[in-house]
Amino acid sequence: MSLRITQNSMNRTQLAGLNLSQGRLQQTQEELTTGKRLNRPSDDPVGTVQALRFRTEQSQLAQFGANITDGLSRLQASDDALSQANAMVQSIRSSVIQAANGTLGPGERKAIAEQVRGLREGLLQQANSQYAGQPLFGGTTPEDNAFDVDGTFxxxxxxxxxxxSDSPGDAGQMNVGVNGQEAFGDALVKDTGALDKLAAAIESGDSEGIKDGLGDVDALRENISNVQSSVGVRSVRLAALEKLNGRQDDAATIALSKVEDTDFLKAAMDLSIQSNAYQAALSASAKIIQPSLMDFIR
Incomplete structure (x- = not known):
């Protein structure tokens, strides 16, 4: 049994073809206009899933990057404070050596003692340095300062x-805090701390107390230097992670672009081909589709 092809069926076929050709042309125009190959999930379901994965990766890397930047800034602030503290301790040591000279009079010894007490106050200020409203050397304390006004931690x-980073467990985390107890110990405690005891020994001319105080000052300087070295090691590691994070973000951006961005050269060529095809289809359809009665009435 043969099928009878009517004029109406030919017309419907031609119109369906024209709609399909026009749809392709419109999609290509949209890609060129938006610069995106994926404008809706239906454009490429697989590509859409890949694009979502890359965007999630970018968001995660951005958060890691922010954490790294914050950590570096905090460690830098800690390093600056420790450098200032080390300079003050060195000044105290110079004063102690000067005070060890047995030829100094009471007035000179008192002046040196006051200098040591003033440097102790300066060290306390450095030990209570803050970053973003939080004490640098206080761990996770809710207190405003790591050390009390009397120098107690x-x-x-x-x-x-x-x-x-996304490494599991502790490998993906970095401690950006600095242990104030480890750096300064009890040296800053008023009256009973090493520095105030040293100042009292200098003022009274106690040579044995001055000698013991010099040892305490050297121990304090060593503790601060050791903590500062730890800060430096962590800063170097974070700086390396910052570079790695940047490279990973660049790679994710490139991969996302390949998935969802328009290949303008290819799209322009496709647009030209599809436009010519659509015009040819219109010309052919005009010859095939018969005039209606209304055309004759005109």
Missing amino acids: QGNTLPVLRQV
Whole structure:
């Protein structure tokens, strides 16, 4: 049994073909206009899933990058404070050596003692340095300062952690806190601390007390230097992670672009081909589709 092809069926076929050709042309025009190959999930379901994955990766890397930047800034602030503290301790040591000269009179010894007490106050200020409203050397303490006004440590030794990579467990975290107790100990405590005891020994001319105080000053300087070295090691590691994070973000951006961005050269060629095809289809359809009665009435 043969099928009878009517004029109406031919017309419907031609119109369906024209709509399909026009749809392709419109999609290509949209790609060129928006610069995106994926404008809706239906454009490429697989590509859409890949694009979502890359965007999630970019968002995660951006958060890691922010954490790394924050950690570096905090460690830099800690390093600056420790450098200032080390300079003050060196000044104290110079004063102690000067005070060890047995030829100094009471007035000179008192002046040196006051200098040591003033430097102790300066060290206390450095030990209470803050970053973003939080004490640098107080761990996770909710207190405003790591050390009380009398020099007593009131912080804690808990780590201040930042998530800096997607590595599992501790490998993906970095402690950006600095242990104030480890750096300054009890040297800053008023009256009973090493520095105030040293100042009293200088003022009274106690040579044995001055000698013991010099040892305490050297120990304080060594503690601060050791903590500062730890800060430097962590800063170097974070700087390396910052570079790695940047390279990973660049790679994710390139991969996302390949998935969802328009290949303008190819799209322009496609637009030209599809436009010519559509015009040819219109010309052919005009010859095939018969005039209606209305055309004759005109």
